[in-house]
Amino acid sequence: MQDRIAIVGAGLIGRAWAIVFARAGCQVRLHDADPHALADCQRLLLENIGDLAGHGLITEAPAAVLARIKPTANLAETLEDAALVQENVRETLEAKRAIFAEMDALSAPDAILASSTSWLMASEFSEGLPGRHRVMVGHPVNPPYLIPLVEVAPAPWTSDAAVQRAHALYRQAGQSPVLLRKEITGFLLNRIQGAVLNEALNLYAGGYASVQDLDKVLKDGLGLRWSFMGPFETIDLNAPAGLLDYARRYGPTYRDVARGQQPNDWDDALVARIDAERREALPATELAARARWRDNRLMALVAHQRTQARDAD
């Protein structure tokens, strides 16, 4: 890829996006309003890029990939000639509205403006913009240099051409874009993730299982199948005659169980009890090291899946 990419917000996700596009060959400008965030990013980027190279997930020398990422404190310089601007500032509607107004005014008219927002809809932060036809959500999953899904969620006024252009850029960078046909808060992944978390909170609150055992249900159960199949393909293979057969066998029970499932308030006392069990398992001082352990486990999984895919070809 020869496109120039602008990354606005050099935090956890912005830095990860910079790796995605630099790995694909793009010249990347990485901007942050906080000088400390910019000062830290070279070290943090090299750590992640070095780990990826260690797993064979980057074929170039880490320094060559890092050289394509230019941190800059100047927003206008960041946006100059960018084909795609990927926004990653804090998750508030006010912050999104403010930064998109700046980006719309400063970027080239044909640049795609995409937000990494986890929950907000593009129509909430782009309505009044002159260039709103090129604004959308491009929601990644942490970390996007390992988990390729990108949820492309256009506003009603986003042009089809802009959506197709964004889809192509994400694909060329090695991502796996999906398209939201209609806007909805939280898009697809966080709503599904939220449904799972909601039931886990309710089961914990009801005293049915510990935090550790509820985590095992995904780690040693559902997550294994879901690491290479989705929920519909999974159930399609769980009954002799496929999904319809599965629905006939188990649909009524899922329906009855669903009737008993309630939203969870995520109240402070419940979350504090869950956090206490997590802190007993992992002191807060070890969170960063454990996140790096997570990334390395994901790298090994992704490397293995790529080897299997190559062997299958």
Ligand SMILES: NC(=O)C1=CN([C@@H]2O[C@H](COP(=O)(O)OP(=O)(O)OC[C@H]3O[C@@H](n4cnc5c(N)ncnc54)[C@H](O)[C@@H]3O)[C@@H](O)[C@H]2O)C=CC1
């Ligand atoms: N953390 C995660 O797992 C994921 C986060 N996201 C979304 O990505 C966005 C960023 O999240 P994180 O990277 O986790 O946050 P973060 O707090 O690590 O990084 C945000 C960065 O934006 C900078 N910033 C804030 N306002 C700015 C401005 N006006 N101009 C330039 N820089 C500014 C901050 O200095 C900070 O470095 C949020 O919308 C979040 O919902 C999406 C997927 C996953």
Ligand SMILES: O=C(O)[C@@H](O)C(=O)[C@H](O)[C@@H](O)CO
């Ligand atoms: O889990 C993820 O990586 C993404 O779905 C996110 O947007 C955030 O981390 C999310 O969980 C917080 O809302």
